Amino acid sequence: MTERHQIRQAIRHTRRQLTQAEQTSAAHQLVQQVANTQHLAQAKAVALYLANDGELDPLPLINWYWAQGCQVCLPVLHPFCPGHLLFLRFQPDTPMQVNILGILEPKLDIRLIVPKPQLDIIYTPLVAFDAQGNRLGMGGGFYDRTLSHTANLGPQPVGLAHDCQQVTALPIASWDVPLPELLTPTQHFRWR
């Protein structure tokens, strides 16, 4: 087993142990963090995700952004470009389906595709992060590919994680895209 695999297993186990009450409270703390951070609160178009595997739940944040009149998008697996994501506009009545990874996503409808440059922020799920802003995901490379051309241009990535997902230092690969910014329910990191 590689070190990356071991970290993924351990942190995924830890976050799945959070109780429903802890998850609910964390999700609402996240909304407060965003509401109190000007550049995040003022976004006009953001990508979020639906929680899976004990991830910090962005649903209250999605509702909050809708109430602000902000466009919310969700990632959809690209139908013929394996390993890549599309971002589709998400509204309360958007038809949804379960994708091959078992995750709920909007049904692909080309009229709902929002090109990446139109997004202000891509809130990025992750399994583990370290004190330098390095990020370890679930292992598909989806967000590394998505974020590989965004440095200084276009949407700003903002990692979302529970506090228990922080590790001292991650073993990093050449393709891993570090995060410039990350929110937990209690902390706001800005690295670069």
Ligand SMILES: Nc1ncnc2c1ncn2[C@@H]1O[C@H](COP(=O)(O)OP(=O)(O)OP(=O)(O)O)[C@@H](O)[C@H]1O
């Ligand atoms: N920009 C890229 N172009 C091509 N392949 C990539 C790119 N980024 C990552 N990959 C490939 O994706 C695979 C998984 O990468 P990695 O283990 O870093 O995933 P991850 O960061 O945990 O997942 P995710 O980004 O989906 O959360 C690796 O085999 C890597 O070669």
Ligand SMILES: [Mg+2]
């Ligand atoms: Mg990676």
